[in-house]
Amino acid sequence: MSRAVVFAYHNVGVRCLLALLARGVEVPLVVTHQDSPNEDIWFGSVAQTAAAHGLKVITPEDVNSADVLAQVQGAAPDFLFSFYYRQMMGAPLLQVAPRGAFNMHGSLLPRYRGRVPVNWAIIHGEAETGATLHTMEVKPDAGAIVDQLAVPILPDDSAQQVFDKVTVAAETVLWRSLPALLDGSAKPQPQDLAKGSYFGGRKPEDGRIGTNWTAQRVHDFVRALTHPYPGAFADLPQGRLRLWQTRRLGKIENAPLQVQLQLRGDQLLLACPEGAALQVLSATLGHAPLTPDNFKARMGADAVALGALS
Numbered sequence: 466m467s468r469a470v471v472f473a474y475h476n477v478g479v480r481c482l483l484a485l486l487a488r489g490v491e492v493p494l495v496v497t498h499q500d501s502p503n504e505d506i507w508f509g510s511v512a513q514t515a516a517a518h519g520l521k522v523i524t525p526e527d528v529n530s531a532d533v534l535a536q537v538q539g540a541a542p543d544f545l546f547s548f549y550y551r552q553m554m555g556a557p558l559l560q561v562a563p564r565g566a567f568n569m570h571g572s573l574l575p576r577y578r579g580r581v582p583v584n585w586a587i588i589h590g591e592a593e594t595g596a597t598l599h600t601m602e603v604k605p606d607a608g609a610i611v612d613q614l615a616v617p618i619l620p621d622d623s624a625q626q627v628f629d630k631v632t633v634a635a636e637t638v639l640w641r642s643l644p645a646l647l648d649g650s651a652k653p654q655p656q657d658l659a660k661g662s663y664f665g666g667r668k669p670e671d672g673r674i675g676t677n678w679t680a681q682r683v684h685d686f687v688r689a690l691t692h693p694y695p696g697a698f699a700d701l702p703q704g705r706l707r708l709w710q711t712r713r714l715g716k717i718e719n720a721p722l723q724v725q726l727q728l729r730g731d732q733l734l735l736a737c738p739e740g741a742a743l744q745v746l747s748a749t750l751g752h753a754p755l756t757p758d759n760f761k762a763r764m765g766a767d768a769v770a771l772g773a774l775s
Contacts, residue, residue, distance in 0.1 A: 466489060466490070466491050467489075467490050467491065467543045467544065467564075467647050468490070468491045468492070468493055468540070468541060468542045468543050468544070469485060469490050469491070469492055469542050469543065469544040469545065469546050469562075470492070470493065470494045470495075470496065470537050470540050470542040470544075470545050470546075470561075470562070471485065471492050471494070471495045471496070471515075471545075471546050471547075471548065472495075472496045472497070472528070472545070472546070472547040472548070472550035472554070473495065473496075473497055473511045473546075473547070473548040473549060473550055474497050474498050474511055474548075474549050474550055474551060475508045475509070475511075475548075475549040476508045476509050476549075476628070476629075476632045477548050477549040477569060477571065477596075477631070477632050477635045477636075478497065478509075478511040478548040478549045478550070479508075479509040479510070479511055479514045480509075480632055480633075480635065480636040481546070481548040481569055481635055481636060481639050482495065482511060482514060482515065482548065483514065483636075484636050484639045484640045484643070485546065485639070485643070486518060487640075488640070488643045488644075488647070490544075490643070490647070492515075492518075492520050493520075493521065493540040493541075493542070494520075494521050494522075494523065494536060494537065494540040494542075495511065495512075495515040495520050495521065495522045495523075496522075496523055496524075496525065496528060496533070496537075496550070497511040497512050497515070497522060497523075497524055497550070498524055498550075498551060499524045505693045507625075507693040512524065523536065527552075528550075528552040528554060528558070529552075529554065529555045529557070529558060533558070534557055534558060534561070537558060537561050538561055542561065542562045543562060543563060543564040544562050544564050544565060544566070544567065544646070545558070545559065545561065545562045545565075545566035545567070545601070546566075546567050546568075546569075547566070547567070547568040547569070547601060548568075548569045548635070549569065549571070553603075553605060554566070554601065555603065556603055559601055559602070559603065564646075564649075565600060565601075565646075566600065566601040567598055567599065567600055567601060567611065567646070568598070568599055568600075568601045568606070568608070569596060569597070569598050569635045569638070569639060570582065570596070570597045570598075570599065570606050571583050571594070571595075571596055571628070571631045571635070572586060572594050572595065572596075572597065573593070573594060573595040573597060573613055573615055574597040574599060574606060574610060574613065574656055574661065575606075575656045575657060575658050575659075575660050575661030576660070576661040576662070577594070577661065577662070577664060578605060578606035578607070578658075578661055578662065578663045578664070579605060579606060579663040579664040579665060579666075580664060580665055580666035580667070581664070581666060581667055582594065582664065583624055583627050583628050583631055584624050584667060584689045584690065584694070585664045585667075585689075586618065586627070587618060587622070587624055587627060587685055587688060587689035588685055588686055588689045589685070590681065590682075590685045591618055592617065592618055593615045593616060593617050593618055594615070594616060594618055594627065594631060595613055595614050595615040595616050595631065595634050596613060596614055596616075596631050596634035596635035596637075596638050597610055597612075597613035597638070598610070598611040598612050598613070598635075598638050598639060598642050599611060599653065599656070600653050605663070606663075607656060607658060608653070608656070609653030609654055609655045609656065610653055610654050610655075610656055611638075611642050611646070611651055611653045612638045612641065612642045613638060614634040614637055614638050615634075616630040616631060616633075616634050617630075620713075621688065621712070622688065623688045623689075623691050623692075624688065624689050624690070624691065624694060625691075625692070625693060669695040672686075672690050672694075672695055672696060672697050672698050673697075673698060673699065673700075674686060674697050674698065674699045674708070674724065674771055675724070676723045676724055676770070676771055676772030677723060677724070677738055678724060678737065679737055679738075679739045679741065680713060680714075680735070680737040680739070680741035680742060680743050681713070681741070683697075683708075683711065683724065683735060683737065683743060684711050684713055684743055687708045687709070687710065687711050688710075688711075691708075691709045691710060692709060696708065696709060699724075699771035699772075701726075701750075701764075701769055701771070702769075703750060703763060703764055703769070704750050704751040705750070705751065706726065706748060706749070706750050706755065706771070707748060707749045707750075708735075708745060708747075708748050709746075709747035709748060709749070710745075710746040710747040711735065711743040711744065711745055711746060712743060712744040712746055713741075713743060714734070714741070714742045714743060714744055715741070715742075716740050716741055716742075717734075717736055717740060717741065717742045719736075720736065720737070720738055720739065720740035721736050721737075721738060721768070721770065722738060722770075723738065723770040723771060723772045724736070724737050724738065724770070724771040724772070725737075725768045725769065725770050725771065726745070726764070726768060726769045726770075726771060727768035727769075728757060728760045728761065728768075731757050732744050732757060733745040733748070733755070733756065733757045733760060735771075736768070750763055750764075
């Protein structure tokens with residue numbers, strides 16, 4: 466029986482750990498994270514999943530510490546697997562397993578290497594993304610590709626909806642790759658990194674909506690950052706506006722010079738400089754909902770440019 470030390474977190478970590486166990490891989494050690502009290506934990510727990518299967522779990526602050534390295538070496542793994550684990554592993558760890566170290570990444574590598582690839586793909590209006598299993602190197606997401614699977618990004622999909630698809634894709638890719646990895650017949654193919662780009666992590670303050678964006682760009686930005694993420698926002702004289710859901714509409718007359726929030730009939734709209742509009746289906750101003758019914762009471766009678774305080 467093959468042995469693997471698993472570094473994992475999030476839903477992809479849960480499902481891929483279960484896939485390993487279902488394929489008969491022995492897992493002597495699971496390395497995961499302590500949940501942060503400052504993060505909305507909307508996803509499954511690798512620690513709880515591992516504990517339910519009687520697996521040893523550690524949650525180190527520094528995965529590259531001498532203590533962690535000793536524990537991984539003591540587990541005598543054939544393989545290392547990383548499934549949405551958030552720390553980069555150094556060369557000493559990656560060299561422990563004689564049959565290789567492998568990572569599951571939530572994009573179609575070499576595109577969208579780096580952090581939060583699902584969110585970045587939606588922000589850029591991509592029509593598909595996926596999951597890629599690749600060999601691990603010190604350089605992030607740069608190793609040879611074992612297998613990958615694409616999933617569609619529909620025009621109104623939120624980041625969580627796409628992430629759910631990527632989770633299934635990751636489980637599928639690992640499941641169908643394991644037989645060849647375990648019998649030694651897998652033939653990973655080198656990436657052409659010139660065909661992709663690296664993206665960094667995102668902070669809540671990165672959610673500010675541009676004042677001259679097109680309606681399509683705003684729509685993609687909103688659905689990429691909506692719940693459970695912090696949301697796309699603009700600071701107005703009346704407070705911070707957060708947009709949670711929009712719907713694309715057609716062309717409008719009297720296009721504004723900047724993205725503008727306005728009431729037209731019984732609809733709350735974002736009018737954009739190129740002459741297209743979005744219907745705002747869900748928004749908050751401060752901590753309370755903003756709706757067509759309360760727009761005038763909260764915002765006044767006039768339209769408000771999103772660049773008022775930006």
